[in-house]
Amino acid sequence: MGIFDWGKKKQPNYQPPKAPLSGNYRVGLGAIEIRYQNFAGEHKTFTGDYRSAYLSGHHVVIRVIPTGKRISLNLERIENRDEAAGRARACNRECRSK
Numbered sequence: 001m002g003i004f005d006w007g008k009k010k011q012p013n014y015q016p017p018k019a020p021l022s023g024n025y026r027v028g029l030g031a032i033e034i035r036y037q038n039f040a041g042e043h044k045t046f047t048g049d050y051r052s053a054y055l056s057g058h059h060v061v062i063r064v065i066p067t068g069k070r071i072s073l074n075l076e077r078i079e080n081r082d083e084a085a086g087r088a089r090a091c092n093r094e095c096r097s098k
Helices: 081-097
Strands: 031-037 043-056 059-064 070-074
Touching: 031 059, 031 081, 043 070, 043 081, 059 081
Parallel strands: none
Antiparallel strands: 031 043, 043 059, 059 070
16 A cells, blocks of 8 residues: 555445345245234235244334335234234244244
């Protein structure tokens, strides 16, 4: 490194962009339906994989079909919160023990 290279920033290594999520995500045996009321009062039903779910503060984060995208759902707005939160807690314990 020469005297004139001190102020130069290193170029980051090129990383190709990630492939966009497609609509072919399948949950298999880990399917759970979550009934949710959004901020506008609309009732929605999401189908996701409970094995991918975890609790983050007052939210459940889960991958949903058809794209496999992770969404965060407020626990207070989940209509079947006992089932959803229970499965997320159970998965958290199983995943940590492995």
